[in-house]
Amino acid sequence: MINKPITENPETYDAIVIGTGISGGWAAKELCENGLKTLVLERGRMVKHIEDYPTMHMDPWDFKHRERQHPDALKNQHKQSQLWNGGLTRPDTKHWFVDDLKHPYNETKEYLWLRGYHVGGRSIMWGKQSYRLSDLDFEANKKDGHGVDWPVRYKDIAPWYDKVEEFIGVSGENLGLPHLPDGKLEPPMELNCVETDLKDKISENFDDRLLTIGRAAHITGNKHHEGRSKCQYRNRCMRGCPFGGYFSSNSCTLPAAERTGNMHLRPHSIAYEIVYDEKLKKATGVKVIDAETNENLFFKADIIFCCASTIASTSILMQSKSKRFPNGLGNDSGELGHNLMDHHYAVGAQAEVDGFSDKYYKGRRPNGFYIPRFRNLGDDKTKQKNFLRGYGYQGGASRTNWQHAVSELSYGKNLKDDILKPGPWRIGMGGFGECLPYHDNKITLNYDKPDQWGLPTVTFDAEIKENEIKMREDMRDQAIAMLKAAGYKNVKGYIGKAIPGACIHEMGTARMGYDPKTSVLNKYNQIHSVPNVYVTDGSFMTSSACQNPSLTYMAFTARAANHAAKTFKKNKDS
Template sequence: MNLNTEAAKNNTYDAIVVGTGISGGWAAMELTKNNLKTLVLERGRMVKHPEYPTATKDPWQLPYAGQATREDLKQQPKQARTGYTVRQDIKHWFVNDLENPYTEVKRFDWMRGYHVGGRSIMWGRQSYRLGAMDFEANAKDGIAVDWPIRYEDLAPWYDKVEKWIGVSGSKDGIEHLPDGHFLPPMELNCVELDLKGKVKDKFGRPVTIGRTAHATAKLDHSPQRGTCQFRNLCSRGCPYGGYFSSVSSTLPEAEKTGNMTLRPNSIVYELIYDEKKGKATGVKVLDAETGEQTEFYAKVIFLCASTFGSTFIMMNSISNRFPNGFGNDSGELGHNIMDHHLSVGAGASVEGFEDQYYFGRRANGFYIPRYRNMGGDKRDYLRGFGYQGGASRQGWTSLVSELSLGAQLKETVSKPGQWSIGMGGFGEILPYHENKVTLNKELKDKYGLPTLTFDADLRENEYKMRKDMANDAAEMLEAAGYKNVHTFDNKIGVGLGIHEMGTARMGKDPKTSVLNKWNQVHACKNVFVTDGSAMTSSACQNPSLTYMALTARAVDYAVKELNRQNL
């Protein structure tokens, strides 16, 4: 008995954070800075900044000319079909599909990275606030449930997050895309500036430089982070700390406090619920290397394991109180999957700028904020979309099959090729109850744990929107006078936006939502969920900035409630 008591004592902390990505890093930093002894659990391997294996390799240093081998494709078949991830320079950041299987009723692209830092190492870094319009949209349209918060509730937390992570961007004065605290913006190139002027003149729509979590100036509070080197090799991991990730920023800050215990290779598979106390007392952990099972205990638990990671843990946590999954009194756990639909837009070639070029490899592009279903504009679908795009010139690779030799070849190689421009839409997916994920107890993963089955698809609203996403892009490029304008619309499944959201949504009513306005589980006040699963609607902006702001806000509330002994 004494041994058990001693073991429990050694495994007891003030707080537990599950996951080390965008949200988990913020939870860890904020909890430890508030002097809470915090256990941070990561299911994957250890990664420390600046140890990224391919970050400084030249193309000729990568095996197989950087291309995937047959063995790679065999190990990552679902990810290989996306064309995103199975390359020699980044394949190590993405999971082995055979060891971590999932099933899909309709195609679902689930892109995962199991390691310390999670997808904060590979994220796209575009950082936009949701506006007042986005938090009111469900109520206004009579769709799903109303957000339990408004823009004013989150604005100070957006402020805090932007100042910390370093967001490069320009203040544009666009009401529905609120300005924030920005580092110097990156520059639009000459063709993009041309597009900006013409789109403004002919359509009254703004074209701005993307707002991105890159340090374009020194961040005094993060001396370990350097500034962006404009290498555009971000998905390999940045040894300079030029962009924000939890491994280069929030986790080192948490470590500095002396209050963090970081434990990699620790798969949280269940929450421990005490029926008498009406609280969660801890988590059950499977060691990914040894298979050993351990329990850890804490007063407060933050689930930041990614949308489907956190939802898996909750669905797999069955008790007398929660027979259908932890906190699932509403029956909404696992439902309302959202993402952004993309792979639709237009491209063109551009003449007349042959005497101009650009410097560096800008890890960013232009952004056209949403303009549909706003003001007097009314479409035959709800919500809208934004565009991300860029203009560039063809380089020496256009000459791979060049037949000239000697001086003639040298002269040809020294001249850049043709300018081209393209833009792709990011459209809002509505929170449909029918878009869901369920626990599959028949198919087990490498560790003997249940897996997930996805049943989600685009619906009529998104397909109507996609017509505008392609046609509007072409219309703008044609109005700018560009040549060979062509549209594209590639059929995709949900998931490829890698912005999965909504499976444990926030709401005002415990009967229709899983979390309250503080990201607390309605039915269990000492468990908070602050990753994408908390989202009530998706808007069309990249969502990671919102996850971080929600996390910082939830920790502030949790600490105050702990101090009042309400948790």
């Protein structure tokens, strides 16, 4: 482990936030706006909004191989490049994803761990899909006996969903569905003509499901968002948006924290241990390795927020050992590191669509359609015999962008005319399914294989199980059924390999619960036995639901940070 001398910073902060991604940015904003002097630690490099987005305005011809990556260039990102046929590590975005050789991990079973080590974290690269959880989700564990009961219900989180949506800007359509609660939404983006056709056909042929535009964290309305403007429909979001059209920590929450004058942001700071004081019976600070100087530092604070991402935060807690907590900080229950979840996808259907040859669309909409969950909604009609919980779909329709012009048969006098015509319409949808919280899906630390900083590497031991496998068959079959009912041709279903981590929605490993004997955190995201430590990234999740989880992370973080600030001020005044 770390045996070098530690330099103690003389200043004591009111709060320390570990991580600057979706959760860390919100923790920083809320703590700073409540007047707390806050140190924000980021293990990676500094990224300033606009000025540090190197490819934001580049066109395909500005890259040596257009937007293709030479295979030799992927050797250092052999894990990061496995998704979307290498689409995440193309020349325009590869700089946001880690070098797998410098940041290794171990696998008992196959796992894809996608990471971005820089200020803003994966808030720069996320898909922006933003959906609320409902009581169907918060009550699921209690009703079907998997995992432990959530210590909160929708009414506890609803006002924080409101706060987050209004601040970040979420566009979409309210539907009045109890299992997908309505929100404070900006005007929805438009479906194109084929998506609208599918929406109508689904309504005509099914009485248990509907199609809507995705709810996405993109500004579309006229409400003022300081320092940001509307989405420009460039669909270059993952490069970093110079307009601030979508939510990221860099464009939104960190600038808000900075404006208070209460934030000190420190990049290149690898947090690895939260120090617990046996006499005071609380955490007193965070040990950090400076990634540039290799110094070992200690920063003191009254409150600590773990927002480093699910795996990283839990790793820090597991490394934070003491006489009181020999198995990791707050790990009285033995659940720390267990109950690792992700959504499962790579399953659905696609089709070709005749007609609409005179129709097109304007811009590059950075969003698709959404079909909310319609299985196991708590009534006999939607109850399934083969599996528990449910899934939703995301998808889109488009012209096939001149691919027909590539054929050698196109060469000749008609090539110029032919290449200017859009190709035929295609449509597809992919399912996102819930994964149950299995105790034996877990991470552990390997001290025999340390990283370059001498810290233990993570070992993943997780897989999808029978419930998810059966769900996937239904996900494929129902996608086929909807496309066939719409009258589309050459409908083809698919079931790909479900690799945990591939959805990049990893969660669990430090779950919330009522009972300290079976959970790590209480209803306010505090460690049961160390209440001045809050954990508000995906690790707190008690079940996964099937909705994209980032909005939920933000809402819980805002709630926890305000609870922490209120408690801090109360203790200071007493």
